[in-house]
Amino acid sequence: MTAFINRITSSRVWRSFFRHGWPDNPLDRSLTMTSNIFFHLHPVKVNRKSLRWSYSFGLGVIASILFGVLIFTGVLLMFYYVPSVERAYPTMKEIQLSVPLGQFTRNMHRWAAHGMVLIVILHMGRVFYTGAYKPPREFNWVIGVILLILTLGSSFTGYLLPWDQLAYWAITVGTNIASYAPVVGDVSREILLGGREVGQNTLIRFYTLHVALLPLAVALLVSVHIWRVRKDGGLAASDS
Ligand code: HEM
Numbered sequence: 001m002t003a004f005i006n007r008i009t010s011s012r013v014w015r016s017f018f019r020h021g022w023p024d025n026p027l028d029r030s031l032t033m034t035s036n037i038f039f040h041l042h043p044v045k046v047n048r049k050s051l052r053w054s055y056s057f058g059l060g061v062i063a064s065i066l067f068g069v070l071i072f073t074g075v076l077l078m079f080y081y082v083p084s085v086e087r088a089y090p091t092m093k094e095i096q097l098s099v100p101l102g103q104f105t106r107n108m109h110r111w112a113a114h115g116m117v118l119i120v121i122l123h124m125g126r127v128f129y130t131g132a133y134k135p136p137r138e139f140n141w142v143i144g145v146i147l148l149i150l151t152l153g154s155s156f157t158g159y160l161l162p163w164d165q166l167a168y169w170a171i172t173v174g175t176n177i178a179s180y181a182p183v184v185g186d187v188s189r190e191i192l193l194g195g196r197e198v199g200q201n202t203l204i205r206f207y208t209l210h211v212a213l214l215p216l217a218v219a220l221l222v223s224v225h226i227w228r229v230r231k232d233g234g235l236a237a238s239d240s
Pocket residue numbers: 056057058059060061062063064067120123124127130132133137140141142143144145147148151218222225226229234235236237
């Protein structure tokens with residue numbers, strides 16, 4: 001039997017899949033980590049403490065999964081939603097009432113959005129509590145702050161899209177608040193609205209930000225963020 005296993009594991013086909021021996025020595029353990037597309041996201045060596053569930057509660061991973069759910073359900077919603085002031089509200093109602101699984105998809109999108117805001121804030125709290133913002137991770141903390149702003153921005157821009165009374169007045173109030181910022185206040189309000197009040201220009205701007213610009217920026221920065229975690233030697237507990 002052992003001879004048979006040895007023959008298989010030393011065959012060309014096997015070695016084209018697994019480019020390392022059985023991970024029972026430090027070299028093969030390292031090769032197992034670096035030559036596997038999923039494992040290579042992790043550093044080769046980590047501290048036991050950082051593997052404990054209660055160290056990070058997996059909050060960053062949960063935020064990434066919620067982002068994936070948002071992209072998936074968001075793309076499904078895009079098949080029906082029309083970003084025009086005449087059609088936005090009726091298409092939302094259509095999604096809820098006559099599209100198969102439409103209500104479910106819309107609810108998943110909404111709950112995942114609320115969840116992501118909450119989880120990202122909790123993740124930030126965990127990082128702060130464990131002192132994981134200290135060198136060499138301060139760059140990743142800054143990326144994290146930008147990710148928090150982008151997450152809140154995605155939530156804000158998505159809020160207008162149903163084009164109901166709640167959305168209309170929330171965005172009117174929200175953009176009025178922006179106008180109180182010193183110096184750039186009025187300009188930023190007009191840039192956001194695409195005019196002086198909430199209308200078709202605002203809807204198309206918020207839609208473009210919500211379905212293209214912000215998700216692309218989040219995807220790019222999350223990739224840098226997770227890559228940075230790996231390059232900084234895994235979670236901060238690995239240092240102690
Ligand atoms: C879209 C939002 C975010 C996503 C998807 C995300 C994702 C992740 C992931 C997957 C990790 C690895 C471990 C873990 O699960 O904790 C991580 C770690 C980290 N995150 Fe985030 N993150 C986000 C936002 C933030 C924010 C808002 C901050 C802080 C302002 C931040 C700062 C950090 C730092 C410093 C680490 C390294 C922690 C350590 O070494 O212990 N992240 N993040």
